[in-house]
Amino acid sequence: MGNSSTARALPINLFEPKSADNKERQSTLVKQTTLKTAVETSGTGLHTAVPVRIRLLPAPPDTGYVFRRTDLGGFEIPATVELVAHCGYATTLMRTGVMLSTVEHLLSALRGLGVDNAFIEVDNLEIPIMDGSAEAFAEMIEEAGVVTQPLARRALLVREKISYEQGERRISVEPADSYQIDCLIDFDHPLIGVQHRTVELANGNFSREIASARTFGFTNEIEALRRANLIRGGSLDNAIVLTPEGMLNESGLRFTDEFVRHKILDIIGDFALLGMPILGKVKAERSGHIMHAGLMAKLLRVRSAWDIVDMPVPATPPACLTLR
Numbered sequence: 001m002g003n004s005s006t007a008r009a010l011p012i013n014l015f016e017p018k019s020a021d022n023k024e025r026q027s028t029l030v031k032q033t034t035l036k037t038a039v040e041t042s043g044t045g046l047h048t049a050v051p052v053r054i055r056l057l058p059a060p061p062d063t064g065y066v067f068r069r070t071d072l073g074g075f076e077i078p079a080t081v082e083l084v085a086h087c088g089y090a091t092t093l094m095r096t097g098v099m100l101s102t103v104e105h106l107l108s109a110l111r112g113l114g115v116d117n118a119f120i121e122v123d124n125l126e127i128p129i130m131d132g133s134a135e136a137f138a139e140m141i142e143e144a145g146v147v148t149q150p151l152a153r154r155a156l157l158v159r160e161k162i163s164y165e166q167g168e169r170r171i172s173v174e175p176a177d178s179y180q181i182d183c184l185i186d187f188d189h190p191l192i193g194v195q196h197r198t199v200e201l202a203n204g205n206f207s208r209e210i211a212s213a214r215t216f217g218f219t220n221e222i223e224a225l226r227r228a229n230l231i232r233g234g235s236l237d238n239a240i241v242l243t244p245e246g247m248l249n250e251s252g253l254r255f256t257d258e259f260v261r262h263k264i265l266d267i268i269g270d271f272a273l274l275g276m277p278i279l280g281k282v283k284a285e286r287s288g289h290i291m292h293a294g295l296m297a298k299l300l301r302v303r304s305a306w307d308i309v310d311m312p313v314p315a316t317p318p319a320c321l322t323l324r
């Protein structure tokens, strides 16, 4: 199998002596990564309420994220923009009639923790919701460990600002020298109101600031969602449930701005469908899955707005380095 040969190839490549020239070139590039070992967990689908088991496995360079429906003979569904099917309350992928729902929190953890390549085995049609955040997935990835691979990581370098708007909702991506997300939400609710936060996807910020922020919903929308056969697996264990005055969860919030942090989590997960990190700044106001999909489709259509480049090592040098 491809997996084992990749695993064997890695140590050889990492410790191979290199010429000075090669070493210099290599040191200015970030390498692709994958998981060191396979890890698994199980949970419940938020919308379908079915039990699901998932397994994350190492994958060769340039694989990206590829889901495998083990209940359908390993049918593969790559995580790409082209396969986004519908995405009102969760991001769903569909390939020749086979679907996989609620992929965004797991993809967010993979991108957020800097994993480029992974196979994801799933034995049902939805990724488990866990506690409504990406924390359990982040812990799995940390447990597995992340290893570098012999090829340079690729990034989508943004050259021109591209915007996508729908009424009051707005999302754009513009040039920047690192992957940044600037997000504003505005809900007429005493626990939310206007929340604004900017995160740079580097230096463990994802694990610290974003991974544990939970999804949220409003009690006055729950009946309609249930009638639409959605959130059948929803409970206080996997979402913040808001009443008109407050919240039903007795444990309270994990951050006072947990809501905007979760929106950033969703943005990172949806934009992971581009197949590589963005070298640019995403600015979102009142956005959601449909807006994210709309911006990605528009961005990819405007060919002059981006390039695919080898990812440079972050620009800020350690303080002790003297630059010539």
Ligand SMILES: [Zn+2]
Pocket: 104, 105, 215, 262, 265, 266
């Ligand atoms: Zn979410």
